[in-house]
Amino acid sequence: MDKKFKLSVSNIAIDSDASAETNSLSAESTTENVHPKSKKKFGRRRGSEWEVVEGLKEGQRFEKRPDVYNGFLHKKRKWPLKGWHKRFFVLNKGILIYGKNQNEINKGKIHGSVDIGLSVISSKLTGCRIDIDAEEFIYHLKAKTEDNFNAWLKQLTDHRLYRQHGLTYGSKAGIYSSSQTNEVFSAIKNVVSVLSIEKDTLKEALNQESQSLANYDLSNEVIGGLKNSLKEALHQNADLRRRLKAIHDTSDSSNLSHIPLKQNSNSSLSGNSSCISASEYFDAEDLPKDEDKIEVTGGDFEIPLSTRDSDTSSEAGSFSSNESISSGSEGDIEFGHTNIKLQSEGSKGLTGRRTILPVPRPATEGLSLWNILYKNIGKDLSQISMPVALNEPLNILQRLCEELEYSELLDKAAEVSDPYERMVYVAAFAVSAYASSYSRAGNKPFNPLLGETYECIREDKGFRFLSEQVSHHPPISACHAESKNFIFWQEARVKTKFWGKSMEFQPLGKVHLCFPSSGDTYVWNKVTTCVHSIFSGQRWVDQYGELHITNNQISCKLTFAKSTYWSSKRHEVLGTVYDENGKHVRNLFGKWSEALYCGVAPSARCVWRAGTLPPHHEQFYGFTRFAIELNELEPESHLLPPTDTRLRPDQRALELGNLSKAEQLKLQLENAQRERRKKRIVQNVQYQPLWFSQNENNDQNNDEWLYNGKYWDARKNGTFSEMEFESLW
Known part of the structure; x- marks a missing residue:
């Protein structure tokens, strides 16, 4: 018989909920420690399952x-x-x-x-x-x-x-x-x-689309604009070749430091960037075969040149036509349409961070997802412990930091004076947070332990980030990031529901953003994420819903279209920016996995474009370049508090490919968390987070968590060693 119909649930072995005690799978099959009132209601509960x-x-x-x-x-x-x-x-x-x-x-x-x-x-x-x-x-x-x-x-x-x-x-x-x-x-x-x-x-539908394309009549004005755009693209490409030739002729390993690759707020040194030319849909002119790679004489670096294609994983390193990676000063390199990536020995990128994980994702053949998930259809899986084989070697606290991968959009938003244009960049940033999920349908991040933290200092991007697991029931993660241009914070809670063949992630909480220079504050929600075909090798991710951004009376609505695997509108995003009177002043469109444009095609300008995925990313959990860097232990790791997620042993064991060790450690950590919770209940002690506190002044949202301002001072003064931390591992 076809395996699809073998739905017998006998001898199902399901891991008990080690991350959440009251909603554990084991708790469903036992009456131990059940409150007397809950026993009376047991018969009535069956109808609600x-x-x-x-x-x-x-x-x-x-x-x-x-x-x-x-x-x-x-x-x-x-x-x-x-x-x-x-x-x-x-x-x-x-x-x-x-x-x-x-x-x-x-x-x-x-x-x-x-x-x-x-x-x-x-x-x-x-x-x-x-x-x-x-x-x-x-x-x-x-x-x-x-x-x-x-x-x-x-x-x-x-x-x-x-x-x-x-x-x-x-x-x-x-x-x-x-x-x-x-x-x-x-x-x-x-x-x-x-x-x-x-x-x-x-x-x-295809005939109508073909007919509409055939009947589409470009005006002389549009054609002239396209010709000018192509001419400008060719001119930029020629100028780029001239600059690269100068570097090739004059550089060696002893004077590479004289090349002023300016690190301003618009550059993304981890290999990701905003977008291609703002008004062109043309790629830069293809280089001859012998120019595809220019080696710097006597050095350890090579500069591969490649042009952007229309694939989802489009090339990184290109910016809008009205700006370059530098401020335009003499000696700076303007990237234009062409991507430049510097690779050095030791698998280190320009940021000094790693460019590859230690080992590929281990094989998980023989793991029966159906047996694990069968009894949990329609339930919230965020409090259900899953086998470590379903995880990726990143934590939810780190995934929150990953939303800042394209923080240069916020830097740009802080610079513009037009409030509607600023909203366009904020909208692009909100959309960019979903780009990394395109290649991540296979695994889920680790659930943080209560009190677990994560810090990230990015000198190349100009921000520092802190996150903490502030609640376990319900599971809530809070984060705070700051730079000279913006302040970003959010409280994240996700409900995960399994429907039989698909898994939905329904986010709760709000994202907040403030620009100190203007005093503008923005708030928005998140849309639903769904992983389809979880029992087949063709898992795919969809995002759908409406994302509303508000800033006093200015607002933006972004619509994430729900589609099928083969839909022509797959990953499509449509948006509108409204003024104080509700009149629409900007049009936005694109795909959350590729790019976002402002205006009307074909003359629309690109506001943001996703960076390319690393080589062989399928073997490394589908991680982006930025994600690869998040769990690396840096030279200053001795300054971290003992609660930092990079010190978590089960997550580190999975990153090193030791699946059985990771599973063993994960169970130990979650059992220890269960014991700590029981101890607090017995002692009638309420857990208090160290670095975040609830916003008591917010009557509308009691779940808003704010940074208390103490973490970075403690880190600077080296007082972590003097503090008393709850032992997590």
Whole structure:
């Protein structure tokens, strides 16, 4: 039988919740230390739990075809997941289709179709909820009454079994009667019919797109602008060649230091940058083959030249056309469209930090994700302990720092005087925080222990960062970053829900940003992240929802489109900046995995572009260059407090490729955290974070956490050794 339908839950071995005691998996199967009141409510709780509709078991048959079933259900909107609307559903031979009403269905106006046999269905009596995870989409349904809920659940179960029987046995099922044969063939037209409808819809969409492109008439003004842009690009490229030739002719290992690569706030020395030319869509002229690499005579450096392509992992090191990496002073190198990367011996980049992890990601064959996640469909997994094989060697505290990878956008925002233009750069920064997730669908970061901290000092980017795990129930991480141009802080709490084939990460909390020079303060939310196809080798990440940025009366709305794997609108972001009167003053568009533009195509300018991924990034957790640097122990590591996440042994063991040691250490650390919590409960002691405190003046958001200003002074004075820290590992 196909492994897809072996959904038996016998002998399931699930790790107990070592990171959260009250919502642990082990706690679900035991009544030890259960409060008497909770025992009384146990019977009522069963209706509030999500239950999975089981599929065809091995050797089981279900040859009787169920009758066609139809009726109305309420369906949660695909996007932005706000509210419910009434839709008419038809269930026939394992295929569920829906439309606005029965007349629309009869006319062939189908809004969507789901193969019940290939989907994971979960139900919850409370709320009469039925959720169907069809990989590319998650359908959230709700019945109006309990009787309607039970009827639909029974029909979905029967149709699921019948569909799986046909998919599993097919012609191998033995001798069928003529009526059974007709049923099988009928089920196969039905499928072909649905596919045909979707194919025709896709074909029509492609034809319309092709026709619109064919009919698109560029005006003489636009054509002239494009010609001028191309001429400017060629001119910049020629100037770049001249400068590089001068470096090649005059440089050696003894005078490389005389090349003034100016490190201002707009440069990203870890290999990432803002964007290409602001108004051009043309790449720089390709270099001849013998010029693809220019070696500096007598030195240890080589300068590979490459041009940006249209791939998602676009080249790093290019900036908008109206600015360069330097201020334009004599001797500075203007990067233009072309990317320059300096690689030295010892795998150290320009920042002096590493450019590769110690070892590739270890193999995880034989790990059964389904057995681990089966009992947790519809639950918040942020408090469920997962095997270390699902982790990446970074912590959530470090992932918060990773959102500052493109901090040069904030430096630029602080420089501009136009408030609407400043909002454009803030919006680009908010979008850039999602770029690194494009290649990170395979693993999740470590959950921080209560009291765990992380600091990051980036002289090349001009900021210093601090984060701390301030709460364990619920899990909340707080962070604070500051530079001469901006102050950035946020409180992060994420709900993680598993729906059968997909996993959703629903962020709570707000992001805050302040520019001291102008006094402007910005606040925004985060959108939902979803990892699809988690049981296959083709996992992919989608972001969807609305991101609202507010600054007094000026605002910006960014819409992250929800799409399928093959959608032409995949990763698409559309945005609008509004003035004090609600009038739109700027248009934004692009992709969160590639770039964000301001204006109207094709003359729009690029505000931000994602940097290239390192070579062989697939073997190293899909990390960006910036992510590779985050967990490195630097020469000043002796100045760190003992709670810094870079000193965490299980995370370090995973980075070094020792999977079994990492798993052992992770369990030990989480068990120790459990004991510390029990001890505080017995002693009636409330945990107090060291470096952050709740904002008591904020009535609207009690979860806002603010930096208390003590960490950097303690680090500067060397008083960490004199302080009493709770032992975390």
